[in-house]
Amino acid sequence: MYTAHPLRYENGMQYNRCGQSGVLLPKVSLGFWHNFGGVDPYERSREITRYAFDHGITHFDLANNYGPPYGSAEETFGRLMDDDFRPYRDELFISTKAGYDMWPGPYGNWGSRKYLMASLDQSLKRMHLDYVDLFYSHRYDPETPLDETLQALVDVVRAGKALYVGISRWPLEATRTAFEYLRERDVPCLIYQGRLNLLDREPQREGILDLCREAGVGFISFSPLAQGLLTDRYLGGIPEQSRMSKGKTLRPDMLTDELLGQLKAWNAEAASHGETLAEMALRWVLQQGVTSVLVGASSTAQLQENLKCVGLRG
Ligand SMILES: NC(=O)c1ccc[n+]([C@@H]2O[C@H](COP(=O)([O-])OP(=O)(O)OC[C@H]3O[C@@H](n4cnc5c(N)ncnc54)[C@H](OP(=O)(O)O)[C@@H]3O)[C@@H](O)[C@H]2O)c1
Numbered sequence: 001m002y003t004a005h006p007l008r009y010e011n012g013m014q015y016n017r018c019g020q021s022g023v024l025l026p027k028v029s030l031g032f033w034h035n036f037g038g039v040d041p042y043e044r045s046r047e048i049t050r051y052a053f054d055h056g057i058t059h060f061d062l063a064n065n066y067g068p069p070y071g072s073a074e075e076t077f078g079r080l081m082d083d084d085f086r087p088y089r090d091e092l093f094i095s096t097k098a099g100y101d102m103w104p105g106p107y108g109n110w111g112s113r114k115y116l117m118a119s120l121d122q123s124l125k126r127m128h129l130d131y132v133d134l135f136y137s138h139r140y141d142p143e144t145p146l147d148e149t150l151q152a153l154v155d156v157v158r159a160g161k162a163l164y165v166g167i168s169r170w171p172l173e174a175t176r177t178a179f180e181y182l183r184e185r186d187v188p189c190l191i192y193q194g195r196l197n198l199l200d201r202e203p204q205r206e207g208i209l210d211l212c213r214e215a216g217v218g219f220i221s222f223s224p225l226a227q228g229l230l231t232d233r234y235l236g237g238i239p240e241q242s243r244m245s246k247g248k249t250l251r252p253d254m255l256t257d258e259l260l261g262q263l264k265a266w267n268a269e270a271a272s273h274g275e276t277l278a279e280m281a282l283r284w285v286l287q288q289g290v291t292s293v294l295v296g297a298s299s300t301a302q303l304q305e306n307l308k309c310v311g312l313r314g
Contacts, residue, residue, distance in 0.1 A: 002084040004091075005054035012312040013056025016291045020216030021190055023164065025093065025292045027310045028282070029059035031222065034243060035298045038072035044299070045076050050084060051300040053092075055307055061193075061220075061294055062127070063097035063138055064119050070102055074126035081128045092133070096123045097168060099138025111141030111149040120161055134190060135162035140170040150181045157187045168193035168222075172206050179215045191218035196288060198266065198281050199226045199259075209288065218291035225295060225306075229255070230281035235267060241298075275308075282309035 005011075015024035030052045036045045049060070066073035074096065085092065098119035101109045108115060120135055135156050137149055153165040166189060167178050175192065182189045192212050194203040196219075203209045203219070212219045225231055227250040228243050234255055244250045263277070270280035285293050286309065297303040 002050060004050075004088055008054050008056050011055060012310065013307075014310055016218075018191055018218035018291050019212065021164070021188070021218070023093070023190065023218075025059050025191075025218065025220070026057050027286060027292055028057055028307060029061055029220065029292045029294045030057050030303070031061045031294045031296045032073040032077065033063070033066050034249075034296055036073040036076045037067035038069055038075065039067070040076075042076065042079065046080060046084065048297055048300055048303060049080055051303055053085070053088065055303075055312055058091055059093040059095070059292065061095045061222075062123075063100075063136075064102045064123050065100050071122070071126055074123055078126050078128035089129075094127070094129065094132050095134035095136060095166070096120070096127070096132050097136035097138035098123070099136070099141070099168070111137060111139075111144040113148050113152040113155075116149065116152040117156070120156055124161065131160060132162050134164045134166055136166045136168050136193060137170070138168050140167075140174050146174060146177055147181065150178055154182065154185045154187045164190035166191040166193060169195075172208060172211065175208060175211060179211070179217060183215075189215075189217050191220055191291065193220050193222055193294070195223050196221040196285055196290065197224045197226050198230055198284055204288065209290075213289065219289075220292045220294050221285050221290045222294045223296075224282055224285045224293040225278055226281075227296075229259070229263060230266070231278040231302075231305075232267060232276065234260070235264060243298075276305060278302075278305055279308045282306060286310075 014027050016027055018025050062074055062077055098116050099111060102119060137153060141149060156162045157165060165187060170178060179189050192208060194208055196203045209219055233242055234244060238244050238252060244252055267277040270277045282293050295306050
């Protein structure tokens, strides 16, 4: 039986307002992309999630295809709800997404109304939830009319299956259209999810971050540690069981000598301030005015280190 830490809101976590909405999100949120699938040990996923919630992390981010296998991170989450978190449902802000390949055939991918509606229904079943707090279009679909995707987002809110909607990885002009479309229908876009970290500053260059600020939409940064590159994980080689050793979303050829040199220089800079590289990298993202950094972790020790960026120690 799990009882959440009684001091979970008094141990230092800070919360940012998400754009001009009523929602506050923790400065550090937890993502379920890796480490929560059917291939991962349930007890470890459970320990990380408990640790997160006990330290004020109220926002958990999922997607239909997180695993592996696809769907299994949501199933893990459903089990966690049953085992530990049901009594805390109203303290949690849970997101899921649809946009990438999920099931075979023409209706299991991209941005049609057909796909988004069916996918959210499936996600709710896997997660053992009546509704999610936030549903995202996971990517821009150049073939589907924007209105169709956006109206589907409006309608999932009207149907009570999501409280808020967001978009992820949409290009600038389509994002502008989305913000306007959704606002005109009284379902304003809550948040944009994009990758911003010391190695990838595209949302700043492209103007997405400025647009979010002007439109009163939040911004949450995924992969703020560049999947572990912006930590000490790879400074002395490629450890067994690391994400890079699995070679799927982070491959050894990405770690060039030039990049390793840059990481070592940043690591030395962080050490000279008494910080770790992970701490410095996350603090940098938060300083860019984002609502939250959306980290991943394969152990509670990693999460513990990452929470140092908001002053949480221990
Ligand atoms: N919208 C999108 O398209 C999209 C895309 C990607 C991600 N996301 C979201 O963003 C979340 C986070 O993405 P991410 O997992 O790539 O984030 P990340 O925080 O950049 O990377 C997490 C990985 O870095 C390593 N790590 C983390 N903290 C560490 C530490 N203190 N010391 C050493 N290594 C550490 C771990 O890898 P090891 O496994 O090697 O231990 C961990 O699994 C995802 O779960 C998902 O919710 C969204």
